[in-house]
Amino acid sequence: MGKVGIRDVAKAAEVSVTTVSHALSEANQHRVSPETREHVREVATTLGYAPNRLASGLRNQRSYLLGLVSDEIASTPFAGEMILGAQDAAYERGWLLMLVDSGRNWDLEQKQLAALLQHQVDGVVVARMYHQEARVPEGAGRVPTVLLDAFDPEGSFSSVVPDEEAAARTAVRELLAAGHTRIGFINNADDIPAAAGRLAGYREALSEAGIAYDAGLVTREAPAVSGGRSGAQRLLGMADRPTAVFCFHDRQAFGLYEVAAQLGLTIPDDLSVVSIDNFEIIADGLWPGLTSVALPHYGMGRWAVTRLLDEIEGVAPDGETVQMRFDCPIVRRGSVAPPRAG
Known part of the structure; x- marks a missing residue:
């Protein structure tokens, strides 16, 4: 045939x-x-x-190519779902996605974007490893551009980020619902939007429950397993230690589990734990499994490309830039239980 x-x-x-x-x-x-x-x-x-995409592109003056400019997403295991979501959204609408990853090398990222523009990409997604204010490479505005897991304060580009405050409220409400009233928080020591947003959400959830905020129950540590260890040593070493701890992310929770075991505390009978990330290698690998609020990497990647294509094709319903905040669902495992009586 x-x-x-x-x-x-x-x-x-x-x-x-x-x-x-x-x-x-x-x-x-x-x-x-x-x-x-x-x-x-x-x-x-x-x-x-x-x-025939070539003929169609010539008629419409389009290449049907999109660029995704990443700082380090492609080279780490934590946020690769963003790439998968972006790729799926592009493919389903008949477009191809070209990915470059700079490894946080700003000069290289500038050159990578210039190369994408030379290949006549019709639009660009600028993606970041974690929620942050974006430094957008020069030239991005020459074609429609959407920011992924990042934002620009002026709102010049549509963007999508996790709803950090809501994620923290969800995590703390899970502990409150189990009956905990003395809840510690191991936050990130870095001055980033996620740390500020999650602290705000932690305080809001306590306030909703009529519990006064206690700064002594909050510690700011490195965003790593080691940070979880140091935060756990401070909180669990208190004379009136918390019965539950909320961690900034799963790697800190890993360190918390280690310290709890060293102190002879059983999770969740002696200590309940909730985190944010749902990085399955950790959350499923810990015993008992870690209850964690999932960062919606796949959904954000899909939204970024869908929005970008809507802007390219002139079908965006609003005609203005959009700053989207994505909901973060909780994934329940075995790390939460009511506080031990007495």
Whole structure:
């Protein structure tokens, strides 16, 4: 059988060539019903039909290429789901994603963006390893640009970040619901939006429960296993130690588990623990499993590319930049129980 053309798809789907064209087009797919669009795409897939992107790009002056500029996401195990979400969203709409990772080398990132622009990418996602104010490479504004896990204070670009305050409220409410009233918090020592947002959420959850904030129950440590150890030694060494601890992220919780074991404390009978990240290698690997609020890396990656394509194709419903905050769901495991009586 020769190469399958658009007329072959139209004949097999029993629709017009125009209907096939609309159903397979990012810009015109709204002109056919969802049912027809799905039917045409299924027939096209079965026949092995692939639209001529080169010809389409020449007509629309598009390359159907997107760039994703990362500081270190591709080279670490913690936030790779953002890349997967971004790639899936691009592929589903018929686009390809070109990824570059600078390893936090600013000069290299500038050169990488320039190379992407030379390859005629139609838009760029600037992604960061953790929630932060973005330093956007020069030239990003030459094409539509969306920030992923980052923001710019002026709101010049659409952006998506986790809702840090809500994530912390969810974590602390889990401990409050189990009956804990003396809850410690091992926060991140770095001056970053996540640390400020999670402290605010911690305080808000306590306030909702009528519990006064006690600064003595909060410690700021390195965002690492070692930071969890030092924070745990401070909190669990108190004469009136907390019955539960909220950790900034799972690596700190790992260190907390180690110190609790050294002190002869059993989780969750003697100490309940909740964290943020849901980094499964740690959260599932600890025993008992760590209850953790998941950072929505995959969903944020999907949203960033979807928003970028909407802006490129002129179908963004608002026409203005959007600063999106993503909900963070809790994943319950075995690290929370009511406080031991007495």
